[in-house]
Amino acid sequence: MTALARRRPIETPIGGDTIATIPRHPHPVGLCLEDPQARRLRTAAQSNLFKVRLANTEARRESASYLIERRYAWRGYSVDDDVQEMPSRITIAAHDTDGIVGTVTVGLDSEEGGLFIDGLYAEEANRLRMQGRRIAEFTKLAVDNNSHSKPLLAALFHIAYICARRIHHCTDLLIEVNPRHVAFYRRMLGFEPFGEMRGDPRVGAPALLLRMCLERGQQEIARLGGKVELAATTRSLYPYFFAPREELMIERRLRAIG
Secondary structure, X not given: OOHHHHOEEOOOHHHOOOOEEEEOOOOOOOOOOOOHHHHHXXXXXXXXXXXXXXXXXXXXXXXXXXXXXXXXXXXXXXXXOOOOOEOOEEEEXXXXXXXXXXXXXXXXXXXXXXXXXXXXXXXXHHHHHHOOOOEXXXXXXXXXXXXXXXXXXXXXXXXXXXXXXXXXXXXXXXXXXXXXXXXXXXXXXXXXXXXXXXXXXXXXXXXXXEEEEHHHHHHHHHHHOOOHHHOOOOOOOHHHOOOHHHHHHHHHHHHHHO
16 A cells, blocks of 8 residues: 555545645555545544644634643743734644644745744844845644654645745745754754754743755655655655655645635
8 A cells, every 4th residue: 555545635625625634653544535445434534634724714823822832831831922824924733633733834034924033043044045045934833742643743844845845935944943852853854053052032942043955855855755664764754744746736735725
């Protein structure tokens, strides 16, 4: 059974505003929409799926904000702002039958909203701008502890990547992380440090700026995306990403949803 048959971006109005369905585990039953038998299995397996959507309603934004607040408080961090509706920020949320269990926000560099990283790392961001680079940032990443899975995390990152790279043509991705998480982002996604460690007053914790050239991310997705069988031997999150054909389907879906 191929990875393509195991998880599917939604190609037709059958999914409403769902962008993709993600299994809780990397080896579930087939869920290909074109297969009638798989459609019957799909109904029986709803509790084992995450559905990824845009947080484009007030209720979804409030639910995403609650998850962020709860997860950050659990780590001892403070949160001083909610998920807000802004043209320059795109919030992606994963749902299960109980509500939102994972979220990440894509911030686009614009005069309307600016970037959160300009608060601590304006010099580093301006350096890229002066080089003609188009910057995006990922912020407000939170995953419910009971729902944490590599397929879910990979789906959030990949769909956020599609928004930044394929739809808005960004060249570089920046993210602020706690220093103890740096090894994960370097090993599993290919980020590199791009600034000195500083105290972040927004969360009351130290932060380090990481950068990824999105061209490199594109190469890794082409090389490993959809090849779940390589996950056991590759210290990378990319095998859990969507395959190239799925990526194109998700891009079309995002453009259709708007």
